[in-house]
Amino acid sequence: MPQARGGRPRDAQLHDEILVATSKLVVARGYAEVSMDSVAALAGVSKKTLYRRWPSKAPMVAEAVLNAYGRRSTFEVPETGDLRADLRTWLLEHAEFLADTTNAALIRALIAAAAASPMDNEALYRQLSIPQHQGVVARLGRAAAAGEIRPDLDHAGIADALIGTLLLRVLVAEPRNLNAATEFDGLLNALLNGIVPAGQPARGSGPPHPGPHW
Amino acid sequence: MPQARGGRPRDAQLHDEILVATSKLVVARGYAEVSMDSVAALAGVSKKTLYRRWPSKAPMVAEAVLNAYGRRSTFEVPETGDLRADLRTWLLEHAEFLADTTNAALIRALIAAAAASPMDNEALYRQLSIPQHQGVVARLGRAAAAGEIRPDLDHAGIADALIGTLLLRVLVAEPRNLNAATEFDGLLNALLNGIVPAGQPARGSGPPHPGPHW
Amino acid sequence: MPQARGGRPRDAQLHDEILVATSKLVVARGYAEVSMDSVAALAGVSKKTLYRRWPSKAPMVAEAVLNAYGRRSTFEVPETGDLRADLRTWLLEHAEFLADTTNAALIRALIAAAAASPMDNEALYRQLSIPQHQGVVARLGRAAAAGEIRPDLDHAGIADALIGTLLLRVLVAEPRNLNAATEFDGLLNALLNGIVPAGQPARGSGPPHPGPHW
Amino acid sequence: MPQARGGRPRDAQLHDEILVATSKLVVARGYAEVSMDSVAALAGVSKKTLYRRWPSKAPMVAEAVLNAYGRRSTFEVPETGDLRADLRTWLLEHAEFLADTTNAALIRALIAAAAASPMDNEALYRQLSIPQHQGVVARLGRAAAAGEIRPDLDHAGIADALIGTLLLRVLVAEPRNLNAATEFDGLLNALLNGIVPAGQPARGSGPPHPGPHW
DNA sequence: GGGTAACCGAGACGGTACGTCGAGTCTTTCT
DNA sequence: AGAAAGACTCGACGTACCGTCTCGGTTACCC
Numbered sequence: 001m002p003q004a005r006g007g008r009p010r011d012a013q014l015h016d017e018i019l020v021a022t023s024k025l026v027v028a029r030g031y032a033e034v035s036m037d038s039v040a041a042l043a044g045v046s047k048k049t050l051y052r053r054w055p056s057k058a059p060m061v062a063e064a065v066l067n068a069y070g071r072r073s074t075f076e077v078p079e080t081g082d083l084r085a086d087l088r089t090w091l092l093e094h095a096e097f098l099a100d101t102t103n104a105a106l107i108r109a110l111i112a113a114a115a116a117s118p119m120d121n122e123a124l125y126r127q128l129s130i131p132q133h134q135g136v137v138a139r140l141g142r143a144a145a146a147g148e149i150r151p152d153l154d155h156a157g158i159a160d161a162l163i164g165t166l167l168l169r170v171l172v173a174e175p176r177n178l179n180a181a182t183e184f185d186g187l188l189n190a191l192l193n194g195i196v197p198a199g200q201p202a203r204g205s206g207p208p209h210p211g212p213h214w
Numbered sequence: 215m216p217q218a219r220g221g222r223p224r225d226a227q228l229h230d231e232i233l234v235a236t237s238k239l240v241v242a243r244g245y246a247e248v249s250m251d252s253v254a255a256l257a258g259v260s261k262k263t264l265y266r267r268w269p270s271k272a273p274m275v276a277e278a279v280l281n282a283y284g285r286r287s288t289f290e291v292p293e294t295g296d297l298r299a300d301l302r303t304w305l306l307e308h309a310e311f312l313a314d315t316t317n318a319a320l321i322r323a324l325i326a327a328a329a330a331s332p333m334d335n336e337a338l339y340r341q342l343s344i345p346q347h348q349g350v351v352a353r354l355g356r357a358a359a360a361g362e363i364r365p366d367l368d369h370a371g372i373a374d375a376l377i378g379t380l381l382l383r384v385l386v387a388e389p390r391n392l393n394a395a396t397e398f399d400g401l402l403n404a405l406l407n408g409i410v411p412a413g414q415p416a417r418g419s420g421p422p423h424p425g426p427h428w
Numbered sequence: 429m430p431q432a433r434g435g436r437p438r439d440a441q442l443h444d445e446i447l448v449a450t451s452k453l454v455v456a457r458g459y460a461e462v463s464m465d466s467v468a469a470l471a472g473v474s475k476k477t478l479y480r481r482w483p484s485k486a487p488m489v490a491e492a493v494l495n496a497y498g499r500r501s502t503f504e505v506p507e508t509g510d511l512r513a514d515l516r517t518w519l520l521e522h523a524e525f526l527a528d529t530t531n532a533a534l535i536r537a538l539i540a541a542a543a544a545s546p547m548d549n550e551a552l553y554r555q556l557s558i559p560q561h562q563g564v565v566a567r568l569g570r571a572a573a574a575g576e577i578r579p580d581l582d583h584a585g586i587a588d589a590l591i592g593t594l595l596l597r598v599l600v601a602e603p604r605n606l607n608a609a610t611e612f613d614g615l616l617n618a619l620l621n622g623i624v625p626a627g628q629p630a631r632g633s634g635p636p637h638p639g640p641h642w
Numbered sequence: 643m644p645q646a647r648g649g650r651p652r653d654a655q656l657h658d659e660i661l662v663a664t665s666k667l668v669v670a671r672g673y674a675e676v677s678m679d680s681v682a683a684l685a686g687v688s689k690k691t692l693y694r695r696w697p698s699k700a701p702m703v704a705e706a707v708l709n710a711y712g713r714r715s716t717f718e719v720p721e722t723g724d725l726r727a728d729l730r731t732w733l734l735e736h737a738e739f740l741a742d743t744t745n746a747a748l749i750r751a752l753i754a755a756a757a758a759s760p761m762d763n764e765a766l767y768r769q770l771s772i773p774q775h776q777g778v779v780a781r782l783g784r785a786a787a788a789g790e791i792r793p794d795l796d797h798a799g800i801a802d803a804l805i806g807t808l809l810l811r812v813l814v815a816e817p818r819n820l821n822a823a824t825e826f827d828g829l830l831n832a833l834l835n836g837i838v839p840a841g842q843p844a845r846g847s848g849p850p851h852p853g854p855h856w
Numbered sequence: 857g858g859g860t861a862a863c864c865g866a867g868a869c870g871g872t873a874c875g876t877c878g879a880g881t882c883t884t885t886c887t
Numbered sequence: 888a889g890a891a892a893g894a895c896t897c898g899a900c901g902t903a904c905c906g907t908c909t910c911g912g913t914t915a916c917c918c
Binding site for chain 2: 112148193
């Protein structure tokens, strides 16, 4: 049996209301401009209640962002049978998602929150990236099982490259972001078909995988 | 142009002392925990002097980080003639650099500084990533000129993927980071030789770009 | 021990336990530093129980102080037939009582409680001072009836002066308090025998009261 | 020469503005309802500035009250040659002063401040009472020098009795305060002419003073 | 070589947010 | 129904940091 026999239980509904209020403010004003008082006011809650649930502002905002983020995006990699098209669709969906001011604000707030509490910033980023990572890895796994791609690939490494590309785009936020499609096509072209000319394997061909017979 | 006719000139040496003090504190405590007062105290300087040189905390920290970063790393892509080996060397150098807590802290601080002043965060990131970006693009360009790789590639897209991978690693800082080599080999294997089986181009291969004739 | 169905049996006992806990804390920390939570914790009682019995902190502390005070002192004015000696004894008893840090702390707490709830501060002070006031007035009344003192005196005014002297001593707490005896003797000397020289009534002697024929 | 070579000096004018704002709020709302924020707002000052000058609320309010009090009342004992009339005038002036809501509020605030910081509450009361004390003692001294009163009196004890009477009146604040005159007359009658009948000295006549020849 | 203009250290200042705490109320479960 | 436990609102507390300003005092340039 659990502890906590007596006493009024915490209001579970408040948890959500606080997170929603927090993410609204984060989107509207950015991490630094969100104060605990403003969150408390918007959520109709006292600061004490905030601090009962989170030790400080950073983890509260982090949870709010993760919560809002998870609510808005699943972004499972589609599965039409055409891997290139599926990955392209997935990348474009993300690019579009991040092009939305609201969503970009959330991500930036998470970065700020992570910077403010260096202790757990790894965990924060991981929570953000792992779902996507797993989605890509799973899709590649199925492609491999279907013989669509070579069997000796490091799926995690490829997923990291794709996610890293997206991450770099959020942070740098270049104006050329608008035509994300051609950039992604360039990457996918390289990745799918390889950089080296078709019949000419790169020198010192990759030790860890069973080299092909060329 | 005749600026500053009269008056005592700024002490150029102070500039460096301040930047060094700032980067020390950033490494030790993280961006959020570094206060202007603490920088002033450690540098033996008044706050006024700080604000005479930088408009606010974020650009000061950014310059300090860039300064410290530039002092420690050049990381030009080597050129042995073996592209795979060269990129592998370059990736590992960076991974090793970022595995040092001090350096990772600097990068994280820069990201935090950028998040704190969204105005110029693009410029900040670009200052950090562009040198590396250009290095990779130049190396790919020379490889293309030498016929070492296919001529129709989007070098910028590939560079972004590599840099993005590294960026993701700093932020997420997974424990598996220790054996970066195998992950990089996986990525390079995919990138160099292509994901799809050797003789079987992916379906719908590269529509938007002038597809080659294979 | 048979108790009622619902649960008021501890009623009376709890009351005392709370008051004792309160007065302990008041003595140890002073009025402002005593929190309802600390009282509840020390008394092993919930805050709700406190508020079931008193409307707020001030009256609770007031009752605790009055309770502790009444338990420690009666201080009836003695009646040996010698008024000066009796008043002197009474004054010294009080001075000694108030020289005890504990007791002085109680009085100060009561004053603080009264200041905190100006509504009923009169009642508070009166509860504290009236018993003493009545004691002095009664003693003076009997002295008057016995012809020991002049019949035309304002006993209440004299009592106020004596009590006021004591009150001033608690609050000011001068180091010279140690030899209270001589100060009291000085006051009693003036009060008993008069300030003006024996045979020379003060000018404008006592206009408002029916002056005697001297 | 004093220390504090460098640095911007404290703005001396702020000191007064803060004290004035504080006493205004104290009069309007009472001690407990005055917050540091409200004082800062009314004085047009930051909280930091308040805490630079006073360690906490209590001494700040105390100084403000003492300041306002000293500004409003001198209450030197008049000197017409008629001691009884002079003391009567002085007592009535004080009673009238304390009957004013504003002034009573100040005194009560001082009491509350003293209760909140038990450390220096003695000093607080002393600052309040000493000027008055000295005034009465001085007046009595001159009366003694003029042969107006007996030479063997403890002037301090008498002053304490008068001030104590006033203090008791502030605290108890009885409705009968309105006709303070008759109460004071009663006290003065007793004090001036003595309690015991003219020709009949009290038994056990006061040891410490040179007893008269009865 | 005396002015003057900008520098420098020190630190007060306004503003704003932080995280804590106390008073008093309310809601649960247990007895 | 009364009691313990403890969550809840409200609002003040005292601290910290940012960026500005004001001191006394120090250089450098320029006339």
